[in-house]
Amino acid sequence: MDAKMDESGGTAHTDTLSSTAPFAKPDICPNPHHPDRPDAAYPTPPIAVPARLALTGTGTAKPGGQRRVTEPLLSIDGLTKAYPGVVANEDVSFDIHAGEVHALLGENGAGKSTLVKMIYGLVKPDSGTMHLHGSPFAPSEPSDARRHGVAMVFQHFSLFDALTVAENVALGMETPPPMRTLAARIREVSETYGLPLDPGRTVGDLSAGERQRVEIIRCLLQDPRLLIMDEPTSVLTPQEVAILFKTLQKLTSEGVAILYISHKLEEIRTLCNRATVLRRGRNVGTCDPAQTTAHAMAEMMVGSAFETPARRDTKTGAPRLTLDALSVRAPSAFGTALRDVSLTLHAGEILGIGGVAGNGQDELLAALSGELPVTPDALRLDDKPIGRLPPQARRDLGLFAAPEERLGHAAAPEMSLTENSLLTGATKQNLSNRGFLNWPRAQSFAEKVIAAFDVRTPGPNTAARALSGGNLQKFVIGREMAHDPEALIVNQPTWGVDAAAAAFIRQALMDLAAKGAAILVISQDLDELMQISDRFAALNAGRLSDIHPTADLTTEQVGLMMGGAHDMEVAHV
Amino acid sequence: MHPVLKLERRPQPSRTWSALAPVLAVLITMFAGGAMFAALGQDPVEAIRTIFWEPLFGEFARFDRPQLLVKAAPLTLIAIGLALGFRANIWNIGAEGQYIIGALTGAGVGLAFYPTESALIFPLMVVAGALGGWAWAMIPGLLKVRFGTNEILVSLMLVYVAEQLLAKMALGLLRNPEGRGFPGSRSLRDYPSAHNAELFAGTGIHWGVVAALIAVIFAYILLARHMLGFHIKLSGQAPRAARFAGVNPARLTLICLGISGALAGLAGMFEVAGPAGQINIDFNVGYGFTAIIVAFLGRLHPVGILLAALLMALTYIGGELAETNLGLPAAAIQMFQGMLLFFLLAVDLLTHFRLRWRRAEVA
The missing domain is CATH 3.40.50.300 (P-loop containing nucleotide triphosphate hydrolases)
Known part of the structure; x- marks a missing residue:
């Protein structure tokens, strides 16, 4: 599939934008069957490249669609x-x-x-x-x-890292065949269905995609x-x-x-x-x-x-935030080390960072927010080295961040929204004076965020954990935006958020960029990044790919950037 | 299908239950303690009455009531410090050790000037006591920050080191040269410049009581209105959010351990210079451990801690009365105090969960 990113971006958007009318009769969809769909509609097999990248807007014939029996x-x-x-x-x-x-x-x-x-x-x-x-x-x-x-592949895998693929498959069976036979079966099924997988490999060494294949093959063995x-x-x-x-x-x-x-x-x-x-x-x-x-x-x-975020004209300004060969050791046994990450974030632009989860996204956010200190010169804000500065000092300079995990990281679950506004707003909003807290000010700031971002909550004294995911996310993003950041880093801004709230947050990010802020959006939602980012790069195993203007990218390139070199080939059936 | 009792998580912790839990725990402890006393062959009603009623309104209440303040003061001082740490998930279990070291340094400074009389000696002892407790608490603090050791174990084990040091001092360096070889230091009561005397005769109020009240007020302001108090609460509730907000966990660990160590050291110093009167082998009576109960019984809240310390002081004095009047063993009183914490933690479940009768679901 060589649909160009700009094309797909364009078509998908015109497509979505053209039908802003609310769904009139949700119970009946247009064309539930399409009898006029030609049976052999795909001379080339529609390798379904993900998401909208491959879209043509019209109904590409789907496999099996014609096979429907009464x-x-x-x-x-x-x-x-x-x-x-x-x-x-x-x-x-x-x-x-x-x-x-x-x-x-x-x-x-x-x-x-x-x-x-x-x-x-x-x-x-x-x-x-x-x-x-x-x-x-x-x-x-x-x-x-x-x-x-009936077989099911769960979102969260139940695999033992220390065991091989075949051993894991055997564990899920009631009467497993001898290992040799099973390995042969796994190989056979994996070849038949184009899921390359070596039954002898240890699961701990496999990528997320390969682990999923183990689960799928486990299901397929049950026919x-x-x-x-x-x-x-x-x-x-x-x-x-x-x-x-x-x-x-x-x-x-x-x-x-x-x-x-x-x-x-x-x-x-x-x-x-x-x-x-x-x-x-x-x-x-x-x-x-x-x-x-x-x-x-x-x-x-x-x-x-709800409104789909409107694309804006980008006016990229002066460089704001510079990462120069930023490296961080893995903060924990399960973390990812960042290696030589370099980028320049300009005023007025949104730089999107894609990648599969666990490739250094959390570490990148922590390095930028100040939770993970780096060498002073690896991170510069307006040419001032800030790599060693703690989070609060960075906020004083105008660099704000919103981490992925809302409850427990971006906000304290048991604390009220008023208390949670103190997390990042203490100095910028003058919520404290020589260490003494100004609760009325904190409350009115929380109220301001609630009003500006349409956070649905009984009031600023509600505990953060009582809010729905989307509303808390709006509060968290809104809190950082209310500080008028020079540069804003967000990780997974719309993760687990309902569509309306997601659209609202994306629009707010684009509006903030239009006002001249430099914004870095880390996300695993490619559609989101394609929609709102001006330039795109991907994290893979802690390394950042080259950065390209989003509009020039093809699906193939995005995939290469995200995946490094592994698993690139579609197995030939 | 039969009805079963189920625990259901509350959407928000119940404030009512949080406040009610200590009262309920005291009541349950009275019943369970009464049962224990009955098992020991005592009249349970009489035992409970002796512990809770006699010191306040009994025949000799006018001697016992001032003792409430005397016993509550060190408990409050120590528990306030511990509560700050506990709120931040920093577990100083070794306040008893810091209390002993504070007494040693405080008394040591005072005795070093013997027999010079000066108004500066007592303030100097106060500073020395606080510094001693602080330094002793810095050992688990620095080990945790530097090497990641567990502050619970280190601070607890340092209690036994402190006890050995106390015995060594009582028998050696600080022993009264005129004491005819008996263990124990000179009496600080007989040394006016170093004596932590009653401020108003017959009231039991000494400088330690004043310090405890000041600590309550400061802790209240710190937690309710100051950034440090906010960071303490934040670190306890959501450590990652605290890091994100800019809290330096190592620094906070040292601050919390330092404050609780210094307050425990102060308590030790006021005790040795006042009610105890001298350094001796059996100087410490477990205030540092009882203060843990006090801190939780008081909901880690400064005012609650003050009330809990008074209640605990009551069980101490009432327990002594029960020992002398009814012949209850001292261990039974300690059991009684232990039960209080045990039931409190059990009842605390209701703050976060509610009980529901529900028909069992077939899985």
């Missing part, structure tokens, strides 16, 4: 599950057909996990029925579900009819995503149904034949993702209209 593979009818204080699923009904990739779409807490847990036998529904191949299906436990041909995948691409590089998508296509062509949980809309548009959208535990509609804009789907998820 009787559904799994039919879900009126499933309801309530927990104390919250109804996780209410009267959810839909069908999954053999050979389709069916997306299950929804925000955090919409009830996706509970629903698939019921299908996989981890949770018993309060009411409602399921039918598999037309006969009643009520798995009492996961092994029961597996016997019926499943329905494969459930929970947010499978969240840990993958674009190349790994491409490999995964090819595998999924191969599976659907054999008649396997895939229930694909995600909130990455563009990914779903590329891969899935149908999408069922959950909102607050209810099915709010099933649609054909290829025929529905990402914006419309997002509105179905959120239930209301």
